[in-house]
Amino acid sequence: MSHKATETIRLHGRAIHRGKARGLALVSPAAVGFLGGVDPETGVVIEPGHPLQGECIAGRVLVFPTGKGSTVGSYTLYRLAKRGVAPAAIVNARSEAIVAVGAIISGIPMVDKIDIARISTGDLVAVEGEEVCIG
Amino acid sequence: MRLTKVERAMLAGAEGPAVQKAMQIVVALAEIYDAATLVPVASAQIAGVSYKNLGDAGLEFLQEWAAQGARVRVPAFLNPAGMDLERWREMGVSPEFARQQKRVVQAFATMGVALTCTCTPYLVGFAPQMGEHLAWSESSAVSFANSILGARSNREGGPSALAAAITGRTAAYGLHVPENRQATHLVEVHCGVCSESDFGAMGYLVGLQVGDGVPYFRFLAAGGLPSLSEQEHWMALGAAMAASGAVALYHVEGVTPEAQSGLLPAQSLPLVDIGSLAPAYAALNSPLEEIDFVSLGCPHSTLADVERAATLLEGKRVKATLWVTTSRRVRAMAEERGWVAKIEAAGGKVFADTCLVVAPMEEMGFKAMATNSAKAAFYAPAHSQLQRRFGTTQECIEAAIRGYWRGMV
Numbered sequence: 001m002s003h004k005a006t007e008t009i010r011l012h013g014r015a016i017h018r019g020k021a022r023g024l025a026l027v028s029p030a031a032v033g034f035l036g037g038v039d040p041e042t043g044v045v046i047e048p049g050h051p052l053q054g055e056c057i058a059g060r061v062l063v064f065p066t067g068k069g070s071t072v073g074s075y076t077l078y079r080l081a082k083r084g085v086a087p088a089a090i091v092n093a094r095s096e097a098i099v100a101v102g103a104i105i106s107g108i109p110m111v112d113k114i115d116i117a118r119i120s121t122g123d124l125v126a127v128e129g130e131e132v133c134i135g
Numbered sequence: 136m137r138l139t140k141v142e143r144a145m146l147a148g149a150e151g152p153a154v155q156k157a158m159q160i161v162v163a164l165a166e167i168y169d170a171a172t173l174v175p176v177a178s179a180q181i182a183g184v185s186y187k188n189l190g191d192a193g194l195e196f197l198q199e200w201a202a203q204g205a206r207v208r209v210p211a212f213l214n215p216a217g218m219d220l221e222r223w224r225e226m227g228v229s230p231e232f233a234r235q236q237k238r239v240v241q242a243f244a245t246m247g248v249a250l251t252c253t254c255t256p257y258l259v260g261f262a263p264q265m266g267e268h269l270a271w272s273e274s275s276a277v278s279f280a281n282s283i284l285g286a287r288s289n290r291e292g293g294p295s296a297l298a299a300a301i302t303g304r305t306a307a308y309g310l311h312v313p314e315n316r317q318a319t320h321l322v323e324v325h326c327g328v329c330s331e332s333d334f335g336a337m338g339y340l341v342g343l344q345v346g347d348g349v350p351y352f353r354f355l356a357a358g359g360l361p362s363l364s365e366q367e368h369w370m371a372l373g374a375a376m377a378a379s380g381a382v383a384l385y386h387v388e389g390v391t392p393e394a395q396s397g398l399l400p401a402q403s404l405p406l407v408d409i410g411s412l413a414p415a416y417a418a419l420n421s422p423l424e425e426i427d428f429v430s431l432g433c434p435h436s437t438l439a440d441v442e443r444a445a446t447l448l449e450g451k452r453v454k455a456t457l458w459v460t461t462s463r464r465v466r467a468m469a470e471e472r473g474w475v476a477k478i479e480a481a482g483g484k485v486f487a488d489t490c491l492v493v494a495p496m497e498e499m500g501f502k503a504m505a506t507n508s509a510k511a512a513f514y515a516p517a518h519s520q521l522q523r524r525f526g527t528t529q530e531c532i533e534a535a536i537r538g539y540w541r542g543m544v
Contacts (some may be wrong), residue, residue, distance in 0.1 A: 016163050039279030040192055071272075072188045079192030095167055101294045104159045105196060112167075 008135045015130040019109030023088035025123040026060040033069030034076035037134040043085030061125040062087035067099035076100030153205035158303035162321035164308035174307040178210040179300035180271035183293020184494035185217035186236040189231045197242035211300035212251040219486040252488035253462035257433040270299030278373030281384040285392035318351035321404040330441040331371040335509025336374025336415035348380040375509035419512040428501035429535040432460035432510035445474035449530045456536035457483035460490040505534040
C-alpha cells in the first residue's frame with residue numbers, strides 16, 4: 001500500500017555509506033543474504049523460500065531488517081553494482097558488517113536505524129545522508 | 136566516535152582513494168559496533184582467498200583495489216587458497232579454477248600480503264605477543280590467538296581484515312575491550328579428553344551450547360589438567376567451537392594465559408556439563424563403511440602431526456586417497472626430515488596452501504571421507520557434499536590403508 005502523494009514522511013537514521021538516491025521501495029520482512037541469495041548477474045533474489053524470491057532488486061531502494069550469510073556476500077553486492085543491477089540504496093533496521101562493507105565498496109548509499117515498518121513496497125523513497133524520505 | 140588526525144585524513148582521502156575506501160570500511164564497522172575509537176593492529180590475517188568462495192565478484196574487487204594502489208601497512212598474511220599453488224593438478228583441480236585462483240593470489244601479492252595461505256600463521260613465524268591487537272579472520276586462528284596466545288582479535292570478515300591491513304587499524308569493540316573477554320559460560324568436563332579428535336568432539340558440543348559466548352573450562356576428570364604445549368589439542372578444540380558455534384575466545388582454568396591472570400568467572404554463569412563425548416561422535420559420523428578419501432590437517436597439520444602420519448604409514452600402502460594439508464613452511468620442514476617422502480611413498484599426498492574446507496571438493500567426485508577434524512566433519516556435508524567418518528588420526532590412517540572404516544574388514 002502506497003502513501004498519498006501529498007504526505008511526505010521523513011525518517012532519520014544513521015548513514016552507513018553517505019550518498020543520495022531515489023527509487024521505488026522493495027521491502028523484505030526477512031533478512032537478506034547476498035552470496036547465494038541474489039543472482040549476481042541479474043539482481044534477482046534466488047534464495048528458495050525467501051519473501052523476495054523472484055523479485056529483481058536492480059534500481060530499487062532495498063529495505064530489510066538486517067543482512068545474513070557469508071562475509072563473501074560483500075563482494076556479491078560489488079558485482080551487482082559492476083553489472084548495473086545493484087539496488088539504488090539500502091535501508092536497514094540494523095546493519096551488520098557484510099552488507100555495510102558491500103555498500104561501501106560498491107558505492108551504494110546505505111542508512112540504518114530506520115523503522116522499516118513505515119515503508120511499503122512500491123513507495124517512492126529518497127535516501128540522502130542519514131535521511132529517508134517516503135512519498 | 137573519536138578519530139585521530141591521521142585517521143581523519145585517511146577518511147578524507149589524503150592518502151588516496153584506496154586508503155580512503157579502507158578507512159570508510161573500518162569507520163563504518165566502528166559505527167555499527169559502537170566502538171569509541173580505532174585501535175592500531177600488529178597484524179592482519181585475511182580470509183576470503185579461495186576462488187571457490189570469492190568467485191569472479193571477489194576477484195574483480197581485489198584486482199581493482201590493488202590497481203587503485205591499495206597496499207598493506209602492517210604484516211598481513213593469507214588464509215588457505217582453494218588449491219596447492221604448485222601441485223593443483225595432482226589434487227584434480229581444473230585449469231579454469233587454477234587460473235582464477237592464481238589471479239586472486241596475485242592481487243593479494245600486489246597489495247603486499249604474504250602468501251602464507253594457512254589457517255595456522257602462528258606456526259610459521261606470525262605468532263602474536265600477549266595483549267597485541269590483531270585483525271585476523273580465520274575462525275580457528277582467531278580462537279588460538281585469543282585463547283592460547285592472549286592476543287586480541289575479533290573474527291574479522293575477509294574485506295574488513297584487508298581494510299585493517301591497509302589502514303593499520305581496526306574498530307575497538309568486542310574482544311579488543313578487556314571486559315568482553317570475561318567468561319560467559321562455565322564448562323565442567325567430567326570425562327577423559329585425550330586425542331585431538333576428543334578435543335574436537337568436545338568443542339563441537341560446547342560450541343552448540345555457548346554460541347558466541349566465552350566458555351571457561353574446568354577439567355575435573357582424573358588425570359589432571361591438559362597441557363598448554365599440546366597445541367594440536369587446542370587447535371582442534373578452538374576450530375570445532377568456532378564451527379558449531381561462534382566462539383572466538385575461551386579460557387581453561389590453570390592453563391590458558393588469561394585464566395591465570397584473574398579473569399575468573401562469576402558464580403552465576405550458565406553451566407555446561409560435559410560428561411561424555413559420545414553424542415559428538417554420533418552426530419559427526421555418517422553410517423559409512425567404505426571410505427574413498429581421508430583428510431588430515433584441518434586446522435593445518437603441525438610438524439608433529441606430519442611426523443605422526445609418516446610413522447603410521449611407514450611401509451604401508453593406502454587404498455583411499457589420503458591428503459595431509461598443511462602450510463608451505465611446515466611442508467618444507469617435513470620434507471627435509473623425510474616425512475613427506477614416507478607419506479607419499481605410501482600413496483598419500485602432502486598438500487600445502489589449501490584444505491578441504493576451501494578446495495573445490497564437489498568437483499572431485501569423492502563420496503565418503505574420514506577425518507580427524509571435528510571442524511571438517513561439521514562442514515563436509517554442506518560445503519563439500521561429502522558424507523564422513525570422524526575419529527582419531529590412527530583410525531583415519533587405518534581407514535586410508537584398508538579403504539574401510541574400522542571393524543569393517
